[in-house]
Structures are given as C-alpha cells and as structure tokens.
Amino acid sequence: MTYRVLIADKLAEQGLDIFRAESEIAIDLRQGLKPAELAEVIPPYHGLVVRSGTRATAEAIAAAENLRVIGRAGIGVDNIDVGAATQKGIVVMNTPGGNNVTTGEHTISLMLALARNLPRATASLKAGRWERGRFMGTEVCNKTLGILGVGNVGSVVAERARGLHMRILAFDPFVTADGAAKLGVELVSLDELFARADFITIHTPLTAETRGLIDSRAIQKMKRGVRIINCARGGIIVEEDLAAAIREGHVAGAAIDVFAEEPPPSNNPLVGLDQVVCTPHLGASTDEAQINVAVAVAEQMVAFLLRGAVQNAVNVPSLRPEVLAVLRPYLRLGEKLGSLQAQMVTEPPLEVQIGYGGEVTEHDVTPITAAVLRGLLAPFFDSPVNYVNAPHLARQRGTSVTESRKSKATGFVNTIRVQVRTAAGETDVEGTVFGSDTLRIVKINDFFLEAVPEGHILMLHNRDVPGVVGRVGTLLGANNVNIAGLELGRERVGGRAVSLIHVDEPVPDPVLEQLRELPEIISAQLIEL
Numbered sequence: 448m449t450y451r452v453l454i455a456d457k458l459a460e461q462g463l464d465i466f467r468a469e470s471e472i473a474i475d476l477r478q479g480l481k482p483a484e485l486a487e488v489i490p491p492y493h494g495l496v497v498r499s500g501t502r503a504t505a506e507a508i509a510a511a512e513n514l515r516v517i518g519r520a521g522i523g524v525d526n527i528d529v530g531a532a533t534q535k536g537i538v539v540m541n542t543p544g545g546n547n548v549t550t551g552e553h554t555i556s557l558m559l560a561l562a563r564n565l566p567r568a569t570a571s572l573k574a575g576r577w578e579r580g581r582f583m584g585t586e587v588c589n590k591t592l593g594i595l596g597v598g599n600v601g602s603v604v605a606e607r608a609r610g611l612h613m614r615i616l617a618f619d620p621f622v623t624a625d626g627a628a629k630l631g632v633e634l635v636s637l638d639e640l641f642a643r644a645d646f647i648t649i650h651t652p653l654t655a656e657t658r659g660l661i662d663s664r665a666i667q668k669m670k671r672g673v674r675i676i677n678c679a680r681g682g683i684i685v686e687e688d689l690a691a692a693i694r695e696g697h698v699a700g701a702a703i704d705v706f707a708e709e710p711p712p713s714n715n716p717l718v719g720l721d722q723v724v725c726t727p728h729l730g731a732s733t734d735e736a737q738i739n740v741a742v743a744v745a746e747q748m749v750a751f752l753l754r755g756a757v758q759n760a761v762n763v764p765s766l767r768p769e770v771l772a773v774l775r776p777y778l779r780l781g782e783k784l785g786s787l788q789a790q791m792v793t794e795p796p797l798e799v800q801i802g803y804g805g806e807v808t809e810h811d812v813t814p815i816t817a818a819v820l821r822g823l824l825a826p827f828f829d830s831p832v833n834y835v836n837a838p839h840l841a842r843q844r845g846t847s848v849t850e851s852r853k854s855k856a857t858g859f860v861n862t863i864r865v866q867v868r869t870a871a872g873e874t875d876v877e878g879t880v881f882g883s884d885t886l887r888i889v890k891i892n893d894f895f896l897e898a899v900p901e902g903h904i905l906m907l908h909n910r911d912v913p914g915v916v917g918r919v920g921t922l923l924g925a926n927n928v929n930i931a932g933l934e935l936g937r938e939r940v941g942g943r944a945v946s947l948i949h950v951d952e953p954v955p956d957p958v959l960e961q962l963r964e965l966p967e968i969i970s971a972q973l974i975e976l
Contacts, residue, residue, distance in 0.1 A: 448471065449471055449472070449473050450471060450472050450473070450493040450494060450752045450753075451472075451473050451474075451475065451491055451492045451493055451494070451513075452466060452472055452473070452474045452475070452492065452493065452494035452495070452496060452748065452752075453474075453475050453477060453488070453489065453492045453494070453495050453496070454466075454474055454475065454476045454477070454478075454496045455477060455478065455480055455485065455495060455496060455497050455500075455501040456478060456496070456497050456498035456499070456500045456501050456520070457478060457498065457500075458496060458498075458520060458741045458744075458745075459737045459738045459740075459741035459742075460741075461738050461741055461742050462520070462738075462740075462741025462742050462744060462745040463476075463741070463745070465742065465745035465746060465749060466745050466748075466749065469749055469753065471752075471753060472494075472749065472752065472753075475492075478500070478501075479500070480501055482502050482504045482506060482507050483506075485501065485502075485503065485504075485507040486504075486506050486507040486509075486510040487510070489507055489510055489511045489514065490510060490511065490512040490513065491512070491513060492511070492513060492514060493513050493514060493515050493516070493752060494514070494515065494516050494517075494518065494748050494752060495511075495514060495516075495517045495518070496517075496518045496520060496744060496745075496748070497517065497518070497519055497520070497526065497527065498519070498520050498521055498740075499521060499523065499526060499728065500526075501526065502526045502527075503517055503526065503527040503528060503532070504528055504531075505528045505530075505531035508528055508531040508532050508535060508537065509531065509535075511535070511537070514535075514537050515537060515538065515751070515752065516537065516538045516539075516540060516748055516751050516752065517532060517537060517538070517539045517540070518540045518541075518542075518744040518745075518747060518748045519539070519540065519541040519542065519744070520542060520545075520740040520741055520743075520744040521541065521542060521545065521546060521731055521740050522541055522542070522543060522545070522546060522547075522599070522731075523541075523652075523680070524539060524541055524761055525652075525653060525680065527539055529761060529762055532762065533762040533763075538751060538757060538760050538762065538763055539760060539761050539762050540744065540747050540748065540751070540757075540758065540759050540760050540761070541744075541759055541761055541833070542739070542740040542743040542744050542747070542759060543599070543759055543833065543836055544599065545731075545736060545739040545740035545743050546730070546731035546733075546736035546739065546740060547599045547600050547603055548603055548736075549730065549731050549732070549733045549735065549736035550600045550603075550678055550730040550731055551600050551601075551603030551604045551606075551607060552603075552607070552733075553678055553704065553726075553729060553730045553732075554600070554604050554648055554650075554676055554678045554730075555604065555607050555608070555611075557676050557678065557702035557704065557724055557726070558587065558592075558646055558648065558674075558676050558702065559587065560702065560724050561674050561676065561700050561701070561702040561724050562584050562585050562586070562587050562646075562674065563582075563584035563585075564582040564583075564584050565724075566724050567582060567721055568582040587608075587611050587613055587646070588611060588612045588613070589612060589613070589614070590613055590614070590645040590646060591613065591614045591615075591616060591643055591644050591645045591646070592604075592608050592613045592614070592615050592616070592644065592645070592646045592647075592648065593616045593617070593618070593640040593641070593643070593644030593646065593647040593648070594608075594615065594616070594617045594618075594632065594647075594648055594650060595617075595618050595619075595637075595640070595647065595648070595649045595650060595651050595660075596618075596619055596649070596650040596651035596652075596679070596828070597617045597619050597622055597627075597630055597632060597650070598619075598650060598827075598828040598840075599828075600650045600678070600679075601617070601619070601648075601650035602630055604648060604650065605617065605630055605631065605632050606631075609631055613646075614633075615631065615632045615633065616632065616633050616634075616635050616639070616640045616643060616644055617630070617632040617633065617634055617635070617640075618634075618635060618636065618637045618640045619634070619795075619827065620794075620795060620826075620827050621795045621796070621824060621827030621828070621844055621846075622634060622795060622844050622845075623795050623797060623844055623845040623846065624845075625845035626843060626844040626845040626846075629843075629845070638668055641665060641668040641669045641670075642668060642669070642670060643670070644669070644670070644673060645670070645672070645673060645674065646673070646674045646675075646676065647669070647673060647674070647675050647676070648675075648676040648677070648678070649661070649675075649676070649677045649678070649679045649683055649684070650678070650679050651679055651680075651683065652679075652680065652826075652828060653679070653680035653681075653682050653683055654826060655975075656826065657683050658682050658683065659682070659683070659684075659685050660683050660684075661675065661677075661683060661684040661685065661688075661689065662685040662688045663685070663688040663691070663692070666688060666689065666692045666697060666698060667697070669697070669698070671696070671697055672698075672699045673697075673698055673699065674698070674699050674700050674701065674702070675689065675698060675700075675701045675702075676701070676702040676703075677701070677702070677703050677704065677705055678704040678705065678730045679705065680705055681705040681706040681707040681708070681709060682707045684703075684707075686706070686707060686715065686716050686717050687716050689701055689716075689717060690716035690717050690720060690723075691716075693717075693720055693722050693723065694720070698722075699722065700722035700723060700724070701717065701722070701723045701724070702723070702724040702725075702726075703717055703723060703724070703725050703726075704725075704726045704727075704728055704729060704730050705728055705730070706728075709727075709728060710727065743759075746758075747759055757771070759833060760833060760834065761833045763775075763778070763834070764778060764814040764817055764818065764834035766814060770811075773810065774810060774814060774815065775884070776880045776883065776884040776885075776886065777807055777810070777815050777818075777861075777863065777880060778814060778815055778818040779818075779884075779886060780863055780878045780879075780880055780886045780900070781801075781815040781816070781818035781819040781822065781863055781865075782818040782819065782821055782822035783822060783878070783886065783888075783900040783976050784819060784822065784863060784865045784876050784877075784878050784888070784900075785818070785819040785820060785821065785822025785823035785824075785865060786822035786823070786825070786826075786975075786976055787822075787876050787888070787891075787900065787974065787976060788822075788823050788865055788867045788874060788876055789822065789823045789824070789825070789826050789827070790826075790972070790974050790975070791867075791874050791876075791972075792867055792869050792871075792874055793869070793871055794869040794870050794871050795827075795844070795846075795869060795870075796823065796846050796867045796868065796869055797845075797846065797847065797868050797869055797870065798846065798847040798848075798849070798867070798868040799819070799820070799823065799841070799846060799847070799848045799849070799865065799866070799867055799868075800849050800851070800864075800865075800866040800867075800868075801815075801816055801819055801848070801849070801850050801851070801863070801864070801865055801866075802850075802851045802852075802853070802862070802863070802864035802865075802866070803815070803850065803851070803852045803853070803861075803862070803863060803864075804852070804853045804854075804855065804857065804859070804861065804862040804863075804864070805853075805854070805855060805859060805860050805861035805862060806860050806861040807861040807862070807863065807880075808852040808853065808854055812850060812852070814834060815863065816838070816848065816850055817834040817837050817838055818834060818837075819863070819865055820832075820837035820838060820840075820841050820848065821833060821834055821837040823865075823867070824837055824840055824841065828840065858889075859879040859889065860879070860880075860881075861879055861880055862877055862878070862879050862889070863877065863878050863879070864876070864877040864890075865877070874892060875890070875891075875892050876888065876890065876891050876892075877889050877890035878900065886899070886900055886901075887899065887900070888900050888947075891906075891936070891945055892945075893938050893943075894936035894937065894938060894943075894944070894945040895936050896934050896935060896936030896945065896947065897934060898934040898947045899932065899934070899949070900976045901949075901976055902931070902949055902950075902975075902976065903949065903950045903951070903952065903953050903954070903973065903974075903975060904947050904948065904949055904950075904973070904974040904975070904976060905923075905946075905947070905948040905949075905950055905954050905962075905971065905972075905973055905974075906945065906946070906947055906948075906970075906971075906972045906973075906974050907919065907945065907946040907948065907962065907968060907969075907970070907971050907972075908943060908944070908945055908968070908969040908970045908971075909943070909944055909945075909946065909967045909968050909969055910942075910943060910944070910967045910969065911937045911938075911939075911940065911941050911942050911943060911944040912941070912967055914967075915944075915946075915965075915967045915968075916933070916935075916946070918965060918967070919946070919948070919962065919965070919968075922958070922961055922962060922965070923948075923950070923954070923958070926955070926958045926961075928950050928951075928952065928954055928958060929950060929951045929952070930948055930949070930950060931949040931950060931951055932948075932949035933946065933947070933948050933949070934946070934947045935947075943969065947974075953973055953975075954973050959971050959972075959973065
C-alpha cells in the first residue's frame with residue numbers, strides 16, 4: 448500500500464527527504480490552500496503536514512475520507528481542530544521543543560530592539576539622516592522583566608534574561624514556589640507583575656481565559672513607561688487598547704510578532720505606530736528551527752504510517768495500536784477528570800494522587816496517568832501539553848504525582864480517582880467507564896452522582912432546599928440558555944447539593960452573576976469538558 452501525504456505548508460528539504468526515502472509514501476506539495484480548498488483535495492490523503500499557515504478546520508477534517516494523521520511542524524496546534532480530528536480517530540502530532548530556543552531568542556531580540564529603538568534608527572539612517580538625539584533608548588540591565596507563563600519558551604526567556612542581569616518576575620497559575628526557584632524567577636500575582644515590571648513578555652497559550660488578557664484595564668495597572676513584547680499568540684492583546692495606551696504615553700512601546708489577524712490588515716492600530724516594533728510571525732523562523740521541526744514531523748509521521756508508532760501526539764498517547772484500542776476509553780476519562788480538576792482548583796497543584804480500581808488495574812496505567820496530567824496541566828502552559836511531556840512538566844513545576852491501585856473498585860467495575868492538593872485545600876473527583884466506551888463522573892468531592900463529562904456544564908453548589916432547580920431553570924430560560932441535561936448529587940437531605948447542568952452554549956458571565964445572587968446558591972461555575 449502507498450500512503451499519500453499532503454504537505455500543505457513550506458517544509459525544509461531535510462524533512463521532505465525523509466518522506467521521499469520511503470517507497471511506501473508519496474508526497475504532494477500544495478501550499479496556500481484555503482480551508483474550503485483543503486476540504487476539496489483532502490479525501491485521498493492518509494497524512495497531512497501543516498505549519499501555521501494552513502487551517503485544518505472541522506469541515507476539512509470531515510471531508511478527509513482516508514486521513515489518519517495530521518502533523519504540525521511546530522508547537523501550536525490552534526490552526527487544527529483537534530476535537531474534530533479526535534472524534535474521527537485522526538492522530539494529531541506536533542513537534543515540541545523544536546523551536547523553543549528560537550522563539551525565546553526572538554523575544555530577547557525584540558526586547559533589545561525595542562529598548563534601543565533599532566528599527567527606527569536604522570530606517571532614519573538609510574533615509575540619509577543622522578539623528579543621534581532622536582533615538583535615546585533605555586538599558587535592560589537591572590530592569591524588571593515580567594514573564595506571563597514560564598513554560599517551554601518562557602523558561603528560555605528567563606534563562607537568557609538572567610544573563611542580561613534583569614530582575615525576573617513570573618506569573619504562572621501552575622508553577623509552585625519550588626518550581627519558580629529552580630527557574631530563578633520570583634513568582635508573583637498578575638497584578639503585582641503589572642505594577643512592578645519595566646518590560647512584560649507574553650508566553651501563554653491562547654485560551655478562553657487568556658484571550659484579551661492585556662486590555663485597557665490590565666494596562667492601567669502597569670507602571671507608566673512599560674514596554675510589552677508578544678511572541679506567543681495573537682488575540683491575547685487587545686490591539687486597539689494597546690495602541691491607545693501607546694498614543695497616550697502610558698506604554699512606551701511594544702514589540703509584536705503575532706497578531707489577532709494574520710497578516711494584519713492595513714488599518715491595524717499597532718503597525719503604523721513608530722513606537723511599535725513589528726515582525727511577521729518570525730518566532731520560529733531560523734534555519735535551525737525549520738530543519739528541526741521538519742525532520743521531527745517527518746520522522747514521526749513515517750513511524751506512524753508504516754509502523755503504527757505514536758510520538759508527540761496531542762490527542763493520543765505514544766502506544767502500539769492494539770494497546771491503544773483497549774486503553775482509549777480510560778485515557779479519555781483520565782483526561783476529562785484532569786480537566787475537571789484544572790477548572791475546580793484556584794491555585795497551583797502541589798500534589799496529585801491518582802487512584803485506580805477494578806479492571807483498569809489489569810493494564811499499564813502509566814499512559815492514563817499521563818492523560819490525567821495532560822488534562823490538568825494543559826490550561827496553564829504556553830505550549831501544548833501532550834501525553835509525552837505532561838509527566839515531565841509536572842516534575843519541572845515541583846508537583847508531586849503518586850499512583851495507587853486496588854484490584855476491586857467499590858460499587859463499579861472500574862474507577863479512576865483524581866485528588867489534587869493545593870495550598871488552599873484538596874479537591875476530589877472520580878469517574879468510571881461503563882461497557883466499552885461510556886464515560887461517567889461518579890463523584891465530585893463529597894457528592895455522588897452520575898454525570899456525562901461532555902460539553903458546556905454549569906456546576907452549581909447549593910443548599911438542598913425545594914425549588915432550586917425550578918428557579919435556576921427559570922433564570923436560564925429568561926436569558927435564552929437552553930438546558931440539555933441535568934445531574935444532581937447531595938450529601939444528605941437538607942444539606943448541601945451539587946448540580947451539573949448541561950447547556951447548549953456557554954453561560955454568559957452576567958448570567959453566572961445572577962445565579963450567584965440567588966440565596967440558595969453557594970457557587971456557580973461554567974465547566975468545559
């Protein structure tokens with residue numbers, strides 16, 4: 448059999464040569480495909496290679512009749528609908544580590560260029576002017592650098608900034624004090640970082656929580672004259688707000704490598720400002736990085752297509768196909784339990800205890816533990832967390848992870864229990880697999896229930912009194928929030944209760960506030976699983 452692989456973005460020749468060396472693999476190079484065009488051409492292909500230019504949308508994936516693997520030559524997979532690929536059984540791989548150094552170095556380069564006005568000075572001199580007094584800069588030595596997210600790239604920036612004799616603050620919801628000490632950074636709150644930093648650099652993923660993180664309100668908390676660098680993802684900065692702050696003089700300047708819309712339109716508010724250094728998404732653009740990611744993605748995809756080996760996948764662990772088929776439902780459950788915990792805790796996890804009971808203990812649970820950690824850690828890192836790097840990242844952040852096994856599971860054929868301890872306390876969730884692939888959450892802290900871990904879920908803690916469900920349903924209905932399902936649990940009659948309400952769309956923040964104002968409601972939170 449010949450496997451066909453579509454190379455949809457530019458790939459270094461060293462990577463192409465790896466594909467060409469295999470007689471069972473044929474490659475086609477077609478760059479610049481729009482999503483609709485990709486959907487038209489994708490049906491006969493078994494593999495798809497992309498970088499940041501091509502978007503593998505749900506529609507394109509739905510049209511992929513033979514696709515088995517998507518390889519991202521780089522770190523981020525935000526241009527791939529991973530959920531759609533997972534539902535269709537398509538493995539999504541990336542190449543973690545291939546361009547961490549390159550992106551970190553680009554961040555430092557932009558910071559120095561911004562501090563010394565290098566682009567404007569260069570343009571002035573090339574225009575025939577000698578304006579030494581116009582481009583007075585500032586030293587970075589002894590200045591305070593605030594790093595938002597000290598994952599793979601952020602830690603590279605921190606290491607190099609120490610060599611420049613900068614004081615380094617870090618905000619990262621997951622990093623513990625021990626982890627920060629190992630990185631040589633001072634761990635602070637987001638507001639304290641804003642207040643103290645002379646330079647702020649962003650290295651967080653683009654999520655619902657980080658989208659628009661740097662807006663007018665955040666900027667007003669920063670010291671006057673701050674300089675901001677973004678080599679992470681467009682959309683984290685509200686570009687209009689940053690431009691306004693620069694024009695007003697509150698922000699001295701910015702260095703931007705990524706934009707909310709790429710390429711940025713001609714009316715982008717930042718591009719035309721003299722105080723802004725701009726580059727066209729060059730964070731990973733070095734010869735070394737291009738070769739590293741091209742070779743890595745080619746080797747991984749060849750190993751998968753020809754031998755079934757999975758490496759650096761973001762949606763399945765590195766397992767042989769026959770083992771993966773057995774463990775798949777446990778992996779899904781483990782990741783969902785970890786994700787649930789990530790949304791329940793309010794501080795960095797210090798300890799994670801994972802308990803396995805019943806039939807699941809007949810298998811090697813190491814991949815399941817990795818799945819739990821992936822679900823738990825993914826929201827807190829600036830680069831994708833997968834089944835390969837999740838245990839390492841937990842160790843790197845100083846989080847203790849322990850496993851326990853019991854051959855019998857109380858009340859169920861199998862159980863996975865995830866307990867997370869933070870400085871604020873301990874949370875406990877438990878789930879089970881019914882049949883071949885039916886997943887259920889069966890316990891949240893002290894409450895027993897049977898809940899489907901899928902979609903948008905409104906989690907309410909309330910007093911167990913009559914009429915709560917009716918009042919909540921009426922309030923949601925009045926705000927056009929449709930209820931798709933409901934699961935309840937309580938500790939005792941008249942005590943406390945928990946409600947998991949499945950809704951068709953995310954509950955808006957104002958509606959959550961209205962729910963919290965109801966006298967029977969103790970807490971209201973939107974969970975995404």
